[in-house]
Amino acid sequence: MKSLFNASLLFLFISLMACPVFGQIDQIFGIEVVPNTVEGSPIRSVVILLEKDGKEYLADSLEIKAFYDAFNIKPGSIFRQFSVDLAISVFLKQEEIKSASYKVYTPEISGPVVLVIRSSFWTEEEDKKIVAKKSLPFPSLIETEKSKLTLILNGAIGLYHDQNAFFSKGAEFTQGNPVANNPAGIGPRFWGESFLEPGIAGITKLGKTKIFPYGAVTFLVSGRNSSDIYSEGTALKGTIERLYGGILLPQLGKKQQLHIDLSAGGQFFQLNDGFLFSRFSGSANAGERGSVFLNSRTAYQMTAWAKVHWKKFNFSAFYLEPQELFKDRQSDTRYLGGGISYNDNRRLDLGLHYITIHSSKSTYATPNDRIPLEGLQTINPKVWVNNIAGKGFFIKSEYAFQRNSNADMVANAWYLGGGLVKQTWKKSPSLYYRFAFMQGDDPTTTRFERFDILQGGGLGNWIQGINFKKIIGDGNLLTHRIEVKAYLAKNMELSFDYFFLSADSKSNLGSLAPISTLQDKNFGQEFTTTYRYFFKRNFLFLGLFSWAKPGKAISSSFESNVYDWLTFQASTFMFF
Template identity: 45%
Template sequence: MKSLLYTLLVWLLLYPIHLCAQQDQKEYTSLRVYPETSEGLPIRSVIILIHKDGKSYTADSTETAGFYKVASIYPGSSFNRSITNMAMRRIAEDTRVSRVNYDLYSNNLTSPVVLVINIYILAPGEHKVYDGKKGMFASRSIHDFPLLIETNKAELTLILNGGTGFYNEVNPFFSQGEAFTQGNPIANDPGGKGVRFWGEGYVEPGIGGIIELGNSNIYTYGAVTGLFSARNTADIYSSGAAAYGAIERLYAGVVFSQLGKKDLNLDISYGRQTFQLNDGFLISKYSGSSNAGDRGSVYLNSRTSFNKAGLLKFNSRHWSLQGFYLEPQELSRHNKAHTTYAGGYLGFNNNKHWDVGFAYINRVRGKGSYQTNDGTISQKGLYVLNPKIWITNIANKGLFLKSEYAFEGHSSGNMRANAWYIGGGIDLKNTVMKPMFYYRYAFMQGQKSDSKYYTRFDPLLTGGLGDWVQGINMRKVLGNGNIITHRLQARINPSSSVDVSIDYFHLRADSYINVGGLAPITQLKSKRLGDEITVTSHWYINQHFMLLGLGSIAIPGKAIRESVPGPIRDWSSIQLALFMFF
C-alpha cells in the first residue's frame, strides 16, 4: 500500500506537465476551486465577464454597476454558495441575458477567492427561455442530484461531501514523539523512530437552501449537515482505530440586499458555520474545529465549523464592515476552556489593486493563562489590533505585496506582543504554466528576558495549508509563537484545474526563552530551529472530485537537535487524499 502511495504521488506531481502540453492556456485568474471548499472565505475581487456575439470582455463600469446592483455581491464579503446561486438567478432574469454562471479562483484552498461571473448575452434573433422549476422534485430524475428544487425565489439542495486519505510519516517528531508530546492529552501513542502509516476518511451529508421573502429583496438561508469521520489505525498521536459522528453545520441567516441608494448589503447569521479573517494570519476557517484524537481526522481536517459563530457583514461597492463572535469547537467534552472571541473588521477594496483593512479582536472568555516570570496572566482579556494592506497587480505587471501587523495587549495584565509579515512576488499569468514566485518574511515575537511585559505572541486561530502552516511538520513542534520565518514559494498552473508548488521555510527563534512552547524546547540553546521543504499539488479532476498530493521533509536545526538527549532525525511526510464535493 505504501509503495502504491508513493507511485500515485509521483504521478500526481508529474501529470501537470503532461496536461500542459494538451490543454489550452486560457487567461485564468489562478487555480479554479470548488464552492464547497470556499464556504466562509473572503471574496478578494469580483470580475464580471460579458460573453456576446462570440466574444468575451470584462464589463465596463456602467454594465458592472447594473449587474452589481442586481447581484449585491461585493469584494470584501464572504462566499456563501446559496447566496451566490440566488444572485446568479437574479442576473438571469434580465431580458438581455441568455444564461449566467460563476467560477471561483484562488491561490490555494485556504486563501481569499476571486469570483468570476460569466454573463451570456442573447444573440440577435435568439429568444429568452425561462427554465421554470429545476431539480429532482421537478424533473423526477436523479440526474439533477444534488439539487432538490430551484425556482426564481428559492433553492433547496442536498449536500454530500467526503474524502479519504493515506498518510506516511517517517521519523515523526524527529523520532522523539514521547518527548515532544508531553502533556498532550490525545498523544497516548505518538509516532517516533521509523514509519507510521494510516488512512482516514469522512462523509458529510446534509441539506441547505435559501428563499426570498415575497418580493422584498430579503432572503433567509441556512444549512444542516452531519459529519462522520474515522481512521483505520494509529495516527501520528493516538493509538488504534477511531470513529466519530456529530452535527457539523447548523446555522441560519438573513440577507437584506439592495438597501438604500447605494445598494448596500447586510448579512446576519448565527450557528455552527465557518469564518475566516483575511488569509488566516489570525483567524483561519481551518482552525474552527478540532479533528484529532477520537475524531479520527487529524490530517484530513474534515471539520471546520465553529461551535458558535455569530456574524454580521455590511457591504457596499468598496467598503465592508464585519462583526464576529466565535467559539471554536474544542476537542475535549469535559473541562473545556470555552475560549471565545469577539471582534470587528473595517475594510476597503477597490476591486483592482487595493485591499486594506483594520481588525480588532478581543478574547472575551477562556480558562487558559500565559506563564510569566512573575506568575500568570489570564488569556481572557487579550485584545489584538490588526491593520492590513494588500496590493495586487502593481503597475499591471503581476507584481503584488501583502502585509499585516498584529499588536497584542491585555485589559488587565502586562502584555505587549507583536507580529507582522511582509511578502511580495510576481504572478506571471500570461506566461506558459503561469508561474508565481513569492517571498515572505514573518516575525512572531518571543519573550524578552529583560521586559516586565509578557511579549510572546499568541497566534490565536492561525492556520491554513499554503498560507499559515509554516512547515507542515515544523508546525507540529514549533507552533507559530517565537518564530521568525523566511518563506520562498514557486508555483505553476499548467491548467485551471491543476497546480504544483514548492515551498521552502527557514525558521529561527526570536528569543531563547520559549515558555509556552513544547516541554523539550521551553529554553532554547540556539535560535536555529530548522528548515522545511514541501511540494504540493492539487488536481481538480472535475466539478466534484479533487486530488491532493503532498511531500515534505523537515530538517531540524541546532535548537531542536540539542533539546533532547536522544537522536534527532529528519522528518519526512507523504500524503495523498481524494475529496468529494456535491
C-alpha cells in the same frame, strides 16, 4: 429590484453590441472549487466575463459596476453560495440574457476566493427561443428566483505516511497531550483517514420583502483505520458539523447600495488569509475524531456574524467560540471582534480589525507566574496591493499589536510579502517571498512579550511548515518563505515552498516542553511540494510531500540524535 436588473442589463447589452474596447481574456484564476466548500471565505476579487462571437472578454469598469448593482456581490464581502445562486436565477429571467453562470476559484489552499461570473447575450441575428427548462442537477432540489433548497454531500479519503515523525522524538514532544497515547517516533507510521458529510441547506424570499432567511445543517462522520502520529488504533466519530441560520437584507437604501448579512450558529469563519483566524482552526480533529490530517471539521462551535457592505466598504462584527476536543476540559475561550475593510477590485485591499478574548479559563506560562488569556486585545491593520503598475507585482502585509487588560503583556507580529504573478504567461507562473515576525518573550523584563497567534494557522498560507507547525506553533517565530507556483493545466496546480524558521528569543515558554528553553535560535528548514488537481467538477486530488530538517534549536534539546521528518500525503475529496 426588477427595474434595477433591467436597467443594468440594458446597459450591458448596449455596451456589448457597440463592440467595446477590451481584450479577449485567457488566464487562470486558481483551482476551481465547489462553492459550498468555501462558504464564509472572503471574496478577494470578482471577475466578469462577457461572451461575444464565441470568445470571452473581460468587462470594463462601467460594466463591472452595472453587474455589482445587479448582483450586489462585491470584492471584500463574504462568499455566500445562496446569494450568488439567487442572483444568477434572477439574472437568467431577463430576456436579453442567453446564459449566465459562475465559478469559484482558490489561488491558495486557504486564501480568499476569486468569483468568476460568465454571461452571454442574445445578438440581433439570433432568435430568442424559449429553451425548455432543464431538470435540476444533483444535489439541487428546488431552485427559483426566490428560493433554493439543496442537498450537501462532501467526503474524502486519504492515505498518509510519516517517517521519523516529531524528528523521532514523539514521546518527548507530546508529553502531557491527552490524545497522544501512542506517538510516532523513529521509523515509519502509515494510516488512512476518511469522512462523509451529508446535509441540507436552503434560502427563500419572504413575500414581497427584501428579507431572505437562510440556513444549513450537516452531520459529519470521520475515522481512521489505524494509529496516526498521535493516537493508537482505529477511530470513528459522528457529530453535527454545520448548524446555522441567518438573514440576508440586500439592496437597501435609496440607491440600493447597502447589503446586510446576519447569521449565527456552527459555521465557517476566516479573517483575511488566515493570519489571525483561519477557517481550518475552528474545530478539533485529533484523537477519537480520527481526522488529524484530513482536517474534516472546520466549523466553529458558535459564530455570530454581522456584515454590512456599502459601496467598496465592508463593516463586520463577530463572536467566535471554537469547537474544543474534550467536553470535560473546555477552556471556554470566546472571541469578540469587528472591523472595516476596503476593496476596489483592482489594486487596493485594506482593512483594520480589533479582536479581544472576551472570556477564557486558559493562562499563559511566564518566567514568573501565569497570566490569563482573558483580556487579550489585538489591533490588526492590513495592506494588500495587487498588480502594481499593471505588471503583476503585488505586496501583502499585516501587523498585529497585542496588549492584555488583565496583565502586563505587550506583543507584536507582522509580515511583509511580495511577488510576481504572470497570469497571461504559459502555466501562469508566480513567485512569492514573505518574511514573518512573531515576537518572543524577553525574560529579563517583567513584561510578557510572546505573541499569541489566536486562531491562525490551519492549512495553506499560515501553516509555516506542515511538519514544524506541529511542534513550534507560531509565537516566538521568524520565518522566511519562498514559494514558486505554476498551473500545469487550468485545473492542475503545482507549488514548491521553502521555509527557514528561527526563534526570536531563546526563552520559549508556551511551546512544547523539550524546546521551552532553547540553546540555539535555528529551528530548521522545510521543503514542501503541493499538487492540486480538480477533476470531474466535484472531485479534488491533493498530493503533498514535505521534508523538515531540524536545526540546532531542535537537536541541542536532546542528548540522542534527531532525524529528518518526512511526510507523504495523498487525499481525494468529493464535494456536492
